[in-house]
Amino acid sequence: MPDTPMNLRLARQIHGLSPQAMPPELFAQAHESLTDTLLVAAVGRQQAGNQALRGAVSASSGSARVWFEPHRQMGLQEATFINSLHASSVGFDGYFGKVQAARVCLPAAWASAEHAGRSGLDLLHAYIVGCEVTIGLARCRRGKESGWSETTVYGAVGAAVSTGVLLGLSPVQLAHAIGLAMAQAAGTRQAILEPASSHGLQPAFAARNGAFAAQLAALGATAPSQALEGPFGLSALYHRGNDRDLFDGLFTDWAQLGSSLKRYPVAAFAQAAIEALLHLQPQRFKESEVVQIVAYVSPGIFRYVGAEFSPGDQPQNIGQRNLRYQLAVTFLRGSFSLADLAPSAVVDTEVAAMVRKVHLRVDPTNTGDYAPVTLSLLLADGSEQRYTQQAPPGSPALPLTLRQKQEKAQQCAEFGAIDLNGLQRKLASLPEQANLQGFW
Template sequence: MAAPTETSLSQWLGDRLAAAARTGLPADAMGSARRLILDTRMVAWAGAAQPDVIAVRELTVRNGGAAQSSIWSGPWKVPAAEAAFVNALSASALDYDSLHANVHPDAIVAAAAWAVGESVRATGREVLQAYALGSELVCRLADAVSGPQKGWTIGAVLGTFGAAGAAALLMRLPPQQITHALGLCLSMAAGSQQANVEQVLAKRLQPALAARSGVQAALLAQAGMTAPAQAFEGRFGLWNLYFPSDRERFSDRFGVRFSLRETGLKKYPVCACSHAALDALHAVLRQGGIRLDDIARIDARISPFMDRLVGGAFSPAAHPQVTGQFSLRYGLASIALRGRLGLAEIAPAAVLDPGIAGIVDRIHLAVDTRNPGELAPATVRLTLRSGQAIEHTVATMPGGPAAPMSVAELERKYLECAAVQAAENAPSLVAGEIARLASMDQLDDINHWAAAGNAKPVRGI
């Protein structure tokens, strides 16, 4: 059903979101929501151990406030907006969180929905549905973008609206106040890819700010603050100031067809712009049992968008981990040297490994100006010292809807995440999360999460 032109999109969304929450969501949408929440919480478990995340968590706890919502990584309770902030930072810190097209909706929306759900003592089903609708809002906004990107961190910009929508539903705001919550997001939505280009920690902070702002927008609407009704299509609305979008594409079968089902799970804890090239190198190396000493040169052919985010020089001195996540040269070098690129390989010591520099010197990136892709395709050509050349192209993002991760790959990912803080208990931690998510619909209060469910084998993923 398309949004009628005489009604602003924010007003239409207020009605549609409230109606969808009342009638419930189809089973396939709820199943996708469980899968994405599992991925988000597991990568947040690993992200919470990072020094910058610990520093932000400690700052948040020191600032105090009402003990409303849990910080996932420990016993602390803080105001709902602050819990959303810290948990979203944990989930986005390692760039391992789920991806829809070119946005990361779930680190933002899941953190916001969970925090507000705890503060209002929502049921597990209410949290799951509100999260799914908020994530769907972000996915559709991203899919509707029809113009070139100017350098906004589009996930952080759009994630603010998804967080606000989920929070407003859990707070049981009427449609008019949902409209105001979305309108208030227009004054809050922000995020710049300059943080990616300079490879600084602010990159991972932007989703956290979006989660906090979305919750605050819903709280402010509840308190009576009013906002523009034409937050999206107005003369100075999101679509005219930030990026043009297609309203019909956004609204088509909203609440019936769920775009969040097409959200992918990340195979590597680095920027998704690198993933196709990384998989291409893996494929080339598998073809001939090639050793590192055999390699004379590695050439990667990527798109202009990929080059903008991950094509910069390898300069790890200031922020080694962030450089490891946003340097395609480093990712290729790690795979050539170690055969893998996981959480251990983005640790500062691994990025600063002297053995990496000599391999980086053999890596050459070429930008294909005819390639409009953001995440794929990418081609890697390996030239051996013998003169033989082997080339492979990966046409779609690994882990995306066209090339989903296997159960075994997901198992390795989640055990890897859990082991960051619980090396001996990682299987039990993962199994417990899977069991609780399976019965989340029956939970009468999300605050009882830790006590719910019985452990199942990890392969329940």
Template sequence: MGTTPDRPFAGEALGAFVAASRWAEIGPALRHEAGRSLLNFFGCALGAAGDPAVETAARVMAPFSGPERATVIGRAERLDAMGASFVNTIAANLLDYDDTHLETVIHPTAPVASPLLALAEIRGLTGAEVLHAFILGAEVECRIGAAVSPGHYDRGWHITSTAGVFGAAAGCARLLGLDARQCWHALGIAASQSAGLVENLPSAAKNVGMGNAARNGLLAALMAQAGYTAAPAAIEGPLGWARAMGDAPDLGRITAGLGQEWEFARNTYKPYPAGIVFHAAIDACLELRQRVAPDDIASVLVEGDQLLLDRGDRLVASARDCRVSIHHSAAVALLRGSAGVADFSEGALHDPGIAALRGRVKAGLDAGLPRGAARVTLHDRRGRAFSALVMDARGSAARPLTDEELEAKFRENASIGGRESDAGPLIQRIWRIGDAADPAALLRSLGAA
């Protein structure tokens, strides 16, 4: 993990990349993917804006908010950039409905977009500046995450939080106009703030880790702007981030093809508000529902790789549990033929029919299946077996959601957030955010009326 004079420090290379990138060099496909990510982000945040977890986060942050206020998406109160970053990140990620960089299982947008939008609103920056900083921040986030995957997550690190703080720092550093050296130091300062545990994923403590990735990434950039520095090798040094938090880091991943190949271009979007590892099983269940009536189901076996079992084989006692339960995911898809926000809510949790079917779902290991695939086998009451195998889930890289599907998802979320009436115009304005001279107006309109 040493650094030779011929090879820059990891943070140095990323800092130079972030500071030197030119908007004109960002191609239309990447810009469009950023638009898709933001459309998905705003929808998810709108849909969750009324959730008690978001309400609580906003209430706790309110007394600690300075006078320059930014939009809290879907809500009436406004908070300073730290507070708005914290709450909007929590909202956009809350329902496990946001985006996924599949290789690392990072959900890239929430922690990066939130502080950038808050900064842009307060400082009057343009949409192109925001979109550019977002792309750079998300790229840094995914590359740093890729360097420590999969050992990092396996060790207990919630990678969206731990890598998210780097993405937020990089994006904010760019948006604040920091030079290459300051961007480098912002990333080093972010390294000392990287935190978040997998153990806490089924609890609200997860939200705090997520919100902090945004809030502390913004702080890292502000401190670097003000002159704070970090160790040159904060990321890769012998007592630095990658060694402390990764078991076998591949540091070359941080810089290989930087500026040429884009990890962020591999971003994907969830069709279902549940852990990404359950999506193939949900697809299989939705398919089987065409063939077997719910009342006829005697037993359900869901098979997948070890990750599916590790993540999903659990007791279900809350809506949060539902979103990471293979039993609930399968039951609701088989019973209702749907897997939307309402299907992973408190109501669905307590639905007697779903509860009964959850109890008939078993999870099993098929080590021969690749990660992300699932096989579901039903037996009906007459003993007949029905099976469906899904190798590539809807929304995966092989079957990406179309722009129209993303718009429909936005409408669903906007409707939950009470914004069905202007969902159409909002969608059009979000698609055009890169051309907006004043994205603050869009943001203000995304706050509650």
């Protein structure tokens, strides 16, 4: 008897889940990541570039909304795209490994819940399941990185799952939705190596495509039964692995409980280096007393955030993904915040002078994705200050403190121009809300 196709097996497992069977700590983690993503999206909504890009989204009718815009209603796909764009472009949202599932799955889940008139608890359930599928698919990949973005390739599947659950698809329909999302899989890491706005657009494409796949499946569209494991399936063409590993601990171990929150509005690759420099208390030294700032990093960190600093015509994108700039700012300002991503801040002449003192050295024996990172301050008197950061702040090994979470929330609320206390009150009652139509 042939094996059950992976998509159908996955869909059947999803169909058998219920919110009541999920552990309380999972809902607590989902509430935290959901809140974090909404706050980051509030900042992205204020960016002039995103406001311009929204002009490309065709007007549509529907019951889904752009977050923080109560009077702006539109279709499920359009709201999903815009909200994902807002959440993705700032680079401040959480992650698991190299996957940022929330920026893809939450916009799809939220718009779908509004579209289908589902409850807050239904939303949380679908969001959790979509994130777990996204993370699970990424975790079972093996071998050398191919350059595809895990967030967008697998996030589209997670978005399809979240939408499919909220639309009430049958297991067969959900299997087709998963396959249709895989048929649209795309998105590469080149937008990290060459900072560009497409880095924020790719998750928005994935979220929209996943939601659309579920809508198509609801109307009878079909996909190959072996869209994942077939000879021309997702695994064979994108990133090989043992597909059966996906089911080891799926929906029991809950991988997303090991997710990370970012302390700083920069790439995950830069978090540990900034934290290491702050540990050395750079405010103790004048710029003239420092000869060099040297960061000893892994090949992966250097590859993604180690380029020479040149603001060019995209200063904000460079500011988010250039470790040399970020360390120079951290030394001069004593931290790194959203204010340091403003174009005027990135081209500041004082910072440019300090950047020339920042040097990166690759440690070929360091195989870590995000840590460890060793920071060295070489001083004019010949002495050296050195510290090694073993884990990124906000990771399971070094969780953010309550104060650090509050500081991040307040910073996002300020730059996002929203009422933080009001949002937190609404989110506290989200699981009890019968529907989301009055949320915003």
